Amino acid sequence: MATTEQPFTLSVPDADLDLLRKKLELVRLPDELDGAGWDYGAPLADIKRLVAHWQNTFDWRKSEAEINKLPMFTRDIEVDGFGTLNIHYVHQKSEVKNAIPLLFVHGWPGDFLEARKILPLLTAKSADYPSFHVVALSLPGYGWSEAPKKPGFAGRQFAEVFNRLMVSLGYDEYVYQGGDWGHLLGRHVVTHYGHKHVKAWHTNLPIAGPPKFFSNPLIYLSMFLLPFNKPALAGLQKVQKFRKTGIGYFMEQSTKPQTLGYNLADSPVGLLAWIYEKLVSWSDEYPWTDDEVIEWISIYWFSRSGPSASSYIYYEMSGGNAHDNSQGTQWMSVPVGVSYFPGELVQLPKSWSHLLGKVVFESEHDKGGHFAAFEQPERLAGDLRRMYGKGGPAHGVVTGKNGYD
Numbered sequence: 356m357a358t359t360e361q362p363f364t365l366s367v368p369d370a371d372l373d374l375l376r377k378k379l380e381l382v383r384l385p386d387e388l389d390g391a392g393w394d395y396g397a398p399l400a401d402i403k404r405l406v407a408h409w410q411n412t413f414d415w416r417k418s419e420a421e422i423n424k425l426p427m428f429t430r431d432i433e434v435d436g437f438g439t440l441n442i443h444y445v446h447q448k449s450e451v452k453n454a455i456p457l458l459f460v461h462g463w464p465g466d467f468l469e470a471r472k473i474l475p476l477l478t479a480k481s482a483d484y485p486s487f488h489v490v491a492l493s494l495p496g497y498g499w500s501e502a503p504k505k506p507g508f509a510g511r512q513f514a515e516v517f518n519r520l521m522v523s524l525g526y527d528e529y530v531y532q533g534g535d536w537g538h539l540l541g542r543h544v545v546t547h548y549g550h551k552h553v554k555a556w557h558t559n560l561p562i563a564g565p566p567k568f569f570s571n572p573l574i575y576l577s578m579f580l581l582p583f584n585k586p587a588l589a590g591l592q593k594v595q596k597f598r599k600t601g602i603g604y605f606m607e608q609s610t611k612p613q614t615l616g617y618n619l620a621d622s623p624v625g626l627l628a629w630i631y632e633k634l635v636s637w638s639d640e641y642p643w644t645d646d647e648v649i650e651w652i653s654i655y656w657f658s659r660s661g662p663s664a665s666s667y668i669y670y671e672m673s674g675g676n677a678h679d680n681s682q683g684t685q686w687m688s689v690p691v692g693v694s695y696f697p698g699e700l701v702q703l704p705k706s707w708s709h710l711l712g713k714v715v716f717e718s719e720h721d722k723g724g725h726f727a728a729f730e731q732p733e734r735l736a737g738d739l740r741r742m743y744g745k746g747g748p749a750h751g752v753v754t755g756k757n758g759y760d
Contacts, residue, residue, distance in 0.1 A: 357505035358417070359430065359737055360427050360429075360524070361428060361525075363427040363428050363431065363443060364427070364597060365378035365499070366419070367415065374542065376410065377621070378623050379406060379515040381625070382624045384399065384402065384403065385606065388427065390589055393635075393636070396628070397628045397631050397632040397635075398581070398628050401625070401631070402627065402628055402631070403722075404645070405648060406624055408645040409623070409652075411725070412645075413645070413646060415651045415653060415657075416704065418646075422468070425445055425471070425474075426445060426448075427443065427446075428443075428444055428445075428446055428525060429443050429444075430444075432515075432519050433519065434503075434508075434516060435506070435515065436507075437508060437512060438504070439503040440500065441498045442492055442500045442501070442516060443467070443492065443498055443499035443659070443684050444490055444492035444493065445467055445474070445490070445492075445701065446488075446489075446490050447474045447478050447488070447489045447490075448478065448487055449477075449478040449480065449486040450478075450480055451488060451758065451759065451760055452760055453529060453755065453757055454485075454523075454758055455488070455512075455756050456490070456529035456753065457487040457529065458491075458492070458517060458529055458531050459473075459489055459490065459492075459532050459533070459537070459728070460494070460531070460540060461533075461535070461536070462533070462535020462536035462537050462539075462650075463668065464665070465710040465726065466651070466654045466655070467491045467493045468499050468654065469491075469650075469726060469729050470489065470491035471729075471730055472640055472732035474489055474491075474737060477489050477736055478734065480568070481760070484740035484741075484742060484758075485745075485758020485759060487675075487743075487758065490520070490524065490525070490526075492516075492517070492520060494665075494668070495513070495516060496660050496664035496667060497664070497665050498666055499658065499659045500618040500659065501659060502659075502660035502667070503531040503749075508671055510540060510542075510543035510672060512746065513540045513668075515618070516544040517540070517544045521552070524553065526756055529552065529753065530554055530555045530558045530753065531544060531556035531557070532558075532559075532739065533556075533557075533559075534558065534726075536668060536672075538561070539558070539562070539672065541556050544556075544712070545688075545689050546685065546687060549687050550688075550689060552751050554752040555689060555691070555743070555752045556690075556692070556694070557689040557691065557692040558628075558694070559696060559699070559727040560700075560701065561703070561705075562701055563707050563708060563711045571601065571624050580696050583593070585632075589701070589702075590703060591702075592706070594701055594702060594703065597628065597701070601700070604629070605669065605758065608666040609669035609670050610664040610670070612667050612669060615662075616661075616664075616668060617663075619662040620662060623656055626655060626662050630655065631648060631652070634726075636722055637725035638698060638724040639697060639698025639722055639723050639730060641729075641730045643728070645676050645760075661689070685711060686711070687713070688713045689712055689713055690712075690713050690716075690748065691712045691715065691716075692710045692714070692715060692716035692733060692739075692748075692749065693705075693711075693714060693717050694717075694719075694720065694727065694734075695719045696720050696723035696724055696725075697722065697724075698722075698723055698724025698725065698730075699724060699725055700725055705717070710751075715749055716741070716747070716748050722734075723735075745757075
């Protein structure tokens, strides 16, 4: 049991690389309807190109060497009722003495490398904006974090891992940033550890609501004006379209993740198609390179617990097991900041964001999608700098850590 921080070096065994090559050689691809395009899912031409690139061109050892330049560690974290989980994380410190501790949490189909581009931005030293000590973990069951061994690992347990990790690093007070599951789990960590440990948080996927008349009368009444609010109406129409045409993955992962897991664990091409579709359709015309895509998929393929482990969070957080996730949805007075990106999947009326908690910062962008930290790192980092910088609404929330020397 490694109760102290252990340096981590990524080193995929040669045998695993050999097995991957054999599986790629034996791939059997489906047919495709003429002119199907993206309507039926990931296009055959794209998958053929990416499979060839993965098999013949992509250099995992080169990618691995670049990943190993990050300051990575593991540590055992005790989780009540679940024993210990060995958690993998990046811990990038700033040279600024009073840098603000920030926990970055990814979602699906993301991983800890989503934080790679914002690390140098957030840890930079400047007299004009604050600096951060950044911790970017792999969620349990993702990357090189150990997966839970039994059912019921849901919101409260994820929050416990987050908080115990930060406290074990000496960050008794910290701030939080997340999108996708990072947003939803952020509500849990704020609910259970807000004010004492989590001093403020930021989301780029503000899912909340709908408002109720007796608890949120003004926001509720504003819904009757939606027909006259063209941006809000367009956002809701986008949500409705997504619910009709893009939520199949959610239904499968939240109801029968084990069945899906056989495909994800055994077929690298099945895994590639499952995730590639989301990378393209959920981003805002981001110019994905083949290397970026294959590295992203490889993180899942070579992950510690295998690619199927990442889907169980959907089952647990959707109430598939007998547990209560309600204590992660109520309004909290911990300061929250919100960034709106136009390519985001779920675009609810901005007034609904105030159902999350005490909204102190809002920023709207004209470019960027679901993977904000990866697609638009400068914009996301800029929002965090403004939120926590001098004159910002959350400046000085962490005792003795204002981000400046």
